[in-house]
Amino acid sequence: MGRISFSKPLLFKLTSLALVVTLLSVGVTTFFVVQVAQTSLYDRMQASLTAEAEIIRIYLNDAAFSDSELQSKVVQIGQQSERFITVMNVTGGIVARSHSEDVPLAEQVTVIMPLDEGRVLRIGIEQSKISDAVRGLIQGAILVGILVAAVSVLFAYFVNRAIAGPIVDLLEVVRRLKHREFGRRVLVRSDDEIGQLGRAFNELSETLEELFDAISDRERKLDAILSSMSDGVLAVNMQRKVILANRAVADLFNIDEQSIIGKNQFEATRNTDLSKLLDDTIDSGEPIIKEIKARPGSQRTFAVTSSPLTNQDGSPLGAVAVLRDVTNLRHLEQMRQEFVANVSHELRTPLTSIKGFVETLLAGNLDDQELTKRFLSIINGETDRMIALINDLLDLSRIESGRQPLNLGPVDLHQLFEETIMILQNKADAKQITVRNLIYDPVEVEGDAKLLKQVAINLLDNAIKYTPEGGSVTVEAVKSPDDVEVIVSDTGVGIPAQHLDRIFERFYRVDKGRARHMGGTGLGLAIVKHIVDKHKGSICAESRVGKGTKMRLTLRRFNREQLELS
Ligand SMILES: Nc1ncnc2c1ncn2[C@@H]1O[C@H](COP(=O)(O)OP(=O)(O)OP(=O)(O)O)[C@@H](O)[C@H]1O
Numbered sequence: 426m427g428r429i430s431f432s433k434p435l436l437f438k439l440t441s442l443a444l445v446v447t448l449l450s451v452g453v454t455t456f457f458v459v460q461v462a463q464t465s466l467y468d469r470m471q472a473s474l475t476a477e478a479e480i481i482r483i484y485l486n487d488a489a490f491s492d493s494e495l496q497s498k499v500v501q502i503g504q505q506s507e508r509f510i511t512v513m514n515v516t517g518g519i520v521a522r523s524h525s526e527d528v529p530l531a532e533q534v535t536v537i538m539p540l541d542e543g544r545v546l547r548i549g550i551e552q553s554k555i556s557d558a559v560r561g562l563i564q565g566a567i568l569v570g571i572l573v574a575a576v577s578v579l580f581a582y583f584v585n586r587a588i589a590g591p592i593v594d595l596l597e598v599v600r601r602l603k604h605r606e607f608g609r610r611v612l613v614r615s616d617d618e619i620g621q622l623g624r625a626f627n628e629l630s631e632t633l634e635e636l637f638d639a640i641s642d643r644e645r646k647l648d649a650i651l652s653s654m655s656d657g658v659l660a661v662n663m664q665r666k667v668i669l670a671n672r673a674v675a676d677l678f679n680i681d682e683q684s685i686i687g688k689n690q691f692e693a694t695r696n697t698d699l700s701k702l703l704d705d706t707i708d709s710g711e712p713i714i715k716e717i718k719a720r721p722g723s724q725r726t727f728a729v730t731s732s733p734l735t736n737q738d739g740s741p742l743g744a745v746a747v748l749r750d751v752t753n754l755r756h757l758e759q760m761r762q763e764f765v766a767n768v769s770h771e772l773r774t775p776l777t778s779i780k781g782f783v784e785t786l787l788a789g790n791l792d793d794q795e796l797t798k799r800f801l802s803i804i805n806g807e808t809d810r811m812i813a814l815i816n817d818l819l820d821l822s823r824i825e826s827g828r829q830p831l832n833l834g835p836v837d838l839h840q841l842f843e844e845t846i847m848i849l850q851n852k853a854d855a856k857q858i859t860v861r862n863l864i865y866d867p868v869e870v871e872g873d874a875k876l877l878k879q880v881a882i883n884l885l886d887n888a889i890k891y892t893p894e895g896g897s898v899t900v901e902a903v904k905s906p907d908d909v910e911v912i913v914s915d916t917g918v919g920i921p922a923q924h925l926d927r928i929f930e931r932f933y934r935v936d937k938g939r940a941r942h943m944g945g946t947g948l949g950l951a952i953v954k955h956i957v958d959k960h961k962g963s964i965c966a967e968s969r970v971g972k973g974t975k976m977r978l979t980l981r982r983f984n985r986e987q988l989e990l991s
C-alpha cells in the first residue's frame with residue numbers, strides 16, 4: 426500500500442465524507458447510550474436504596490434498640506454499606522446518624538422510609554459516586570468512538586483511493602487527448618465498473634487515434650495538393666465567409682493565406698467581380714465560368730470557374746472558385762494578333778511597290794532599257810527586303826520554338842568580334858566609321874557560336890547603321906569570375922529614354938520611317954534578345970540622344986574545369 430496522500434481532491438472529499446459520517450454516527454450513538462445508561466443508573470440506585478432502606482427498617486423496628494444502641498448500629502451499617510443513614514424523630518430532630526459530617530443533602534440521592542414510633546429513616550448516597558460512573562461510561566464511549574472513526578476513515582481512505590485513482594488517470598488521459606497525445610493508456614486494475622470504464626476508455630482512445638491519423642493524413646494530402654496547385658482555390662460558405670484558400674490564391678490577390686480564413690469573401694479579396702461570381706454561383710446552384718480582372722483597369726486577368734459546394738445529401742454548403750492567371754495568355758494572344766498585322770504590313774509595303782513598278786513596266790514600253798533596268802533593280806531591292814524579312818522571321822520562330830537545341834561550347838569573344846567586324850567593314854568604311862575591337866585577349870563564354878555570331882552582327886550592324894558618317898564604334902569586355910559583360914558603344918543618334926525598354930520587341934523601331942528607309946525590319950534586336958535569353962544571359966540598352974548608345978550584353982564564362990569534371 427502506498428503512502429497516504431490527499432493530493433487528489435476527490436479522494437479528500439470522499440474520505441472527509443466518511444470521517445464526518447462516522448463521527449456523526451458515533452457521536453449520536455454515544456449520546457443516546459450515555460443518556461439511557463445515566464437514567465437507568467439513577468433508577469437502579471434509587472431501587473437499591475429503597476430495598477436497603479426496607480431491610481434496615483425491618484431490622485431496626487424488630488430490634489427495638491435504645492437510642493445509644495441505635496446510634497452504634499446506624500454507624501456500623503453506614504460504614505459497611507457506604508451509605509449516609511440518618512434516623513429522625515417526629516420533630517425532625519436527629520436520633521442517630523452514621524456519619525458525624527454529612528455531605529449536604531443537595532449532593533445526595535436519598536430515600537426516606539417511616540419507622541415505628543413516628544420516627545423516619547433516611548438513607549442516602551453521594552451523587553458524585555453516580556456521576557463518576559457516568560463520566561467513566563462517557564469516556565469509554567468516546568474512546569471507542571474515536572477508535573471506530575479512525576479505523577473507518579482509514580478503511581474509507583483505501584477504498585476511496587481505489588475508486589479515485591483510476592478516475593484521476595482517466596482525467597490525465599483526457600487532458601492529453603486534448604493535446605493530441607494518444608499514446609497514454611489508463612491502467613486497468615480491476616474488473617468492476619471503474620475497470621470497465623478504463624478499458625472502454627482505452628478502446629475509445631485507440632479509435633480516436635486511428636480516426637485522427639486518418640483525418641490528418643487526408644488533411645496533409647489535401648494541403649499538399651492545394652498548395653502545390655498553380656491555380657488559386659478559394660472556397661466560401663453560405664455566409665460568404667472564406668473556409669479555404671490555397672497559397673496560389675493568396676499570391677494572386679497579394680494577401681496572407683491564413684489570415685483570410687473566416688473573413689468575408691469581399692473583405693478577403695477586395696474583388697467585386699469575384700465576390701459577385703461566388704454570390705451568383707450560390708444563388709443559382711450552377712457552375713459559372715468567367716474572366717475577371719484582378720483590379721478594375723488592371724492588366725491581370727483571371728479565368729475563374731466557380732462551382733457550388735454541396736453536402737453529401739445535396740444541401741448547399743457554399744461555393745468554390747478556381748482561378749487561373751491568364752494574363753500572359755491574353756498578352757500572347759494580343760501579341761500574336763499584332764504580329765500578324767505587323768508581318769502583313771511589312772510584306773504589303775514592298776509588294777505594293779513591286780506591283781506598282783511591274784504595272785508601270787507592263788503598261789509602258791519595255792524598249793527604254795535604262796528605265797526598265799532601274800525599275801527591275803528597285804523590284805530586286807524590295808524582293809531582297811522581303812527575303813531578309815522572311816529569313817528574320819524564320820530565325821526568330823526557330824529560336825523561339827526551341828526546336829533547335831543550343832550547340833553549346835566555348836566561344837572566344839575576341840575572335841567573334843574580329844570576324845564580325847571583318848564582315849561589316851565595308852559598311853563601316855562607306856560611312857567612314859571606325860570600328861575598334863578592344864577585346865585583345867581571348868575571353869571564352871559558353872554559347873552557341875553560330876547564334877552568338879548573329880548577336881554580334883546585329884549589334885554591330887545597328888551601331889554602324891544608327892551612327893552618322895565619321896563616327897566610331899567600339900567593342901569591349903569586362904570580366905568577372907562567372908560572367909563577361911560585352912559593351913558595344915557607338916557615337917550615333919541615340920535612343921530616347923521612353924523607347925529603351927521597347928526596342929527588343931518585334932518590329933519595334935524608334936523612327937519607323939528612317940529605319941525602314943535603312944532597310945530595317947525591327948526584328949534584329951528581338952532575335953538578339955531571344956538568343957541571349959536562351960543562353961541565360963541578359964541584355965540592356967543605355968543611350969543619350971545625339972551622343973550615342975551602349976548595348977550591354979552579359980554572358981556566362983566558359984568553365985573548362987567544370988567541363989573536365991563532367
Ligand atoms: N545602336 C543604336 N543606336 C540607335 N538606335 C538604335 C540602335 N540599335 C537599335 N536602335 C533602335 O532600335 C530599333 C530596333 O532595332 P532592331 O535591330 O530590332 O531593328 P532594325 O535595326 O530597325 O531592323 P533590323 O535589325 O531587323 O534590320 C531600331 O529601329 C532603332 O530605332
Ligand SMILES: [Mg+2]
Nearest residue numbers: 887945949950
Ligand atoms: Mg538592327
